[in-house]
Amino acid sequence: MTELVIRADGICKHYGRGQTRVQVLRGLCFELAAGESVAIMGPSGCGKSTLLNLLNGLIRPDEGTLELFGQPCQGLSDNAWAGLRRTRVATLFQDGNLVSTLNVVRNIAFRAGLAGLEVEPLGLLRALGIAEVAQRYPDQLSGGQRQRAALACAFAVQPELILADEPTGSLDETSARRVMPLFFEAMHERGLTALIVTHNPSLARCCDRVLELSNGALRP
Numbered sequence: 001m002t003e004l005v006i007r008a009d010g011i012c013k014h015y016g017r018g019q020t021r022v023q024v025l026r027g028l029c030f031e032l033a034a035g036e037s038v039a040i041m042g043p044s045g046c047g048k049s050t051l052l053n054l055l056n057g058l059i060r061p062d063e064g065t066l067e068l069f070g071q072p073c074q075g076l077s078d079n080a081w082a083g084l085r086r087t088r089v090a091t092l093f094q095d096g097n098l099v100s101t102l103n104v105v106r107n108i109a110f111r112a113g114l115a116g117l118e119v120e121p122l123g124l125l126r127a128l129g130i131a132e133v134a135q136r137y138p139d140q141l142s143g144g145q146r147q148r149a150a151l152a153c154a155f156a157v158q159p160e161l162i163l164a165d166e167p168t169g170s171l172d173e174t175s176a177r178r179v180m181p182l183f184f185e186a187m188h189e190r191g192l193t194a195l196i197v198t199h200n201p202s203l204a205r206c207c208d209r210v211l212e213l214s215n216g217a218l219r220p
Ligand SMILES: Nc1ncnc2c1ncn2[C@@H]1O[C@H](COP(=O)(O)OP(=O)(O)OP(=O)(O)O)[C@@H](O)[C@H]1O
Pocket: 015, 016, 022, 024, 042, 043, 044, 045, 046, 047, 048, 049, 050, 051, 094
């Protein structure tokens, strides 16, 4: 039987209350097998980032059950979630998630260090085409360079699951075409599982499956 990395069943999530209440997810069900890559598409505001943040424990569902790596998440403490984020579940946030006071190389070393690993950042940066910005701080990078630096940080953690929120959103077509194969090569090499939110149809086509998030649920 294939090992499941994610099993979500009947997930509901809302924000706000009273007149500002927004029901975002309505009984979402979803399974992701080990080694699989799935693209999630859907219009702005439909709940894609919300879904990723439920899967990395930054927010909690109102209803439904979630299992990661075959373990129920319901009773997990904040510390246990933080441990998962440090080691097994890497999130590539929409706006990049680099430490502003560390340069790119140190960001990578820092993230690897949190997972108890040592890495050679320059090799990763070269492969991603941003070796020339290795010594720069995040505020000295373009949006696309920041996204690639964040990708280098995610790979440095050697996670089992990558949750990526529009990983090519700030990249021009040429850079996206350069970075996408690296992403999938790294995935296959390391046996990674990936859930990728994207508006980019060519990135979605590279994934094993494409799901549409609409009306708070996922469908093919
Ligand atoms: N912290 C919050 N408080 C209140 N409403 C929120 C909060 N975060 C998100 N929302 C609302 O929930 C809905 C889903 O937001 P989410 O960020 O998940 O959408 P998305 O699909 O990622 O959109 P985009 O493609 O623009 O990134 C939106 O209507 C958004 O305004």
